[in-house]
Amino acid sequence: MNSLQRRILTDGDVLPGGILKVDSFLNHQVDVRLLRQMADDFYAAFQNTKIDKILTIEASGIAIACYVAERFDVPLVFAKKGRHKNVGNDVLTAEVFSFTKGTSYNVTVSRKYLQPGERVLVVDDFLANGQAVLGLKKILDEAGCELVGAAIAIEKAFQPGEKLLRDAGIDVKALAVIESMSDDGQIVFRDED
Ligand code: 5GP
Numbered sequence: 001m002n003s004l005q006r007r008i009l010t011d012g013d014v015l016p017g018g019i020l021k022v023d024s025f026l027n028h029q030v031d032v033r034l035l036r037q038m039a040d041d042f043y044a045a046f047q048n049t050k051i052d053k054i055l056t057i058e059a060s061g062i063a064i065a066c067y068v069a070e071r072f073d074v075p076l077v078f079a080k081k082g083r084h085k086n087v088g089n090d091v092l093t094a095e096v097f098s099f100t101k102g103t104s105y106n107v108t109v110s111r112k113y114l115q116p117g118e119r120v121l122v123v124d125d126f127l128a129n130g131q132a133v134l135g136l137k138k139i140l141d142e143a144g145c146e147l148v149g150a151a152i153a154i155e156k157a158f159q160p161g162e163k164l165l166r167d168a169g170i171d172v173k174a175l176a177v178i179e180s181m182s183d184d185g186q187i188v189f190r191d192e193d
Helices: 003-011 023-027 032-046 060-072 131-143 161-167
Strands: 013-015 019-021 053-057 076-081 091-097 104-110 119-127 146-156 172-181 187-189
Touching: 003 023, 003 032, 003 146, 003 172, 003 187, 023 060, 032 060, 032 146, 032 172, 053 060, 053 131, 060 076, 060 119, 076 131, 091 131, 104 131, 119 131, 119 161, 131 146, 131 161, 146 161, 161 172
Parallel strands: 053 076, 053 119, 119 146, 146 172
Antiparallel strands: 013 019, 076 104, 091 104, 172 187
16 A cells, blocks of 8 residues: 555545545645655656656646656646636637536646647546546647646546546556545555556
8 A cells, every 4th residue: 555545544534425535635734745755656657658747737736746747857837727817818728527516617728838749747636537637638639749648646436537538548547546435434445566
């Protein structure tokens, strides 16, 4: 069991509706030592892949992605939610349906930070229905970049995201793959070898 999995078992809270709350170490208060360990684990998983840039979505992906970008020694770009005047006009946009909020929102990246031909690793905190990663893929496709993989902290394998992403040809690596979660707090991880 890796550090993230252990931490989920000690400090994660299962909420009704298949939501895992990790506010005490990942999504609100942040354990930066854990993030550094996670970045090492992502590095081990993708070290044979050429990566030019990391891409994530604000807000909760940013902290994790900072450490991953540092580990790979490449820039981090984060997609902004909504339309921002200060991003400029030359932007790439995708609509994303939010699993936790139940509504859609736009994500925007300035075209100048994604150059054609760049090989990009997407990083996010959770994989649920796969819509966030697919939105980022649309932006990368439009930019002429190559999505080389999705580095996910926590994947909920009982939701359809993993299959959707794999069917789209995306190399998904998650540090904690949750097979099942019950309302009484029981969390079962997939055995990885
Ligand atoms: P997806 O786009 O794969 O449906 O959902 C991924 C996004 O929804 C993540 O970026 C994350 O912010 C949020 N999310 C999905 N499931 C959970 C969850 O169980 N707990 C938390 N805290 N966020 C989640």
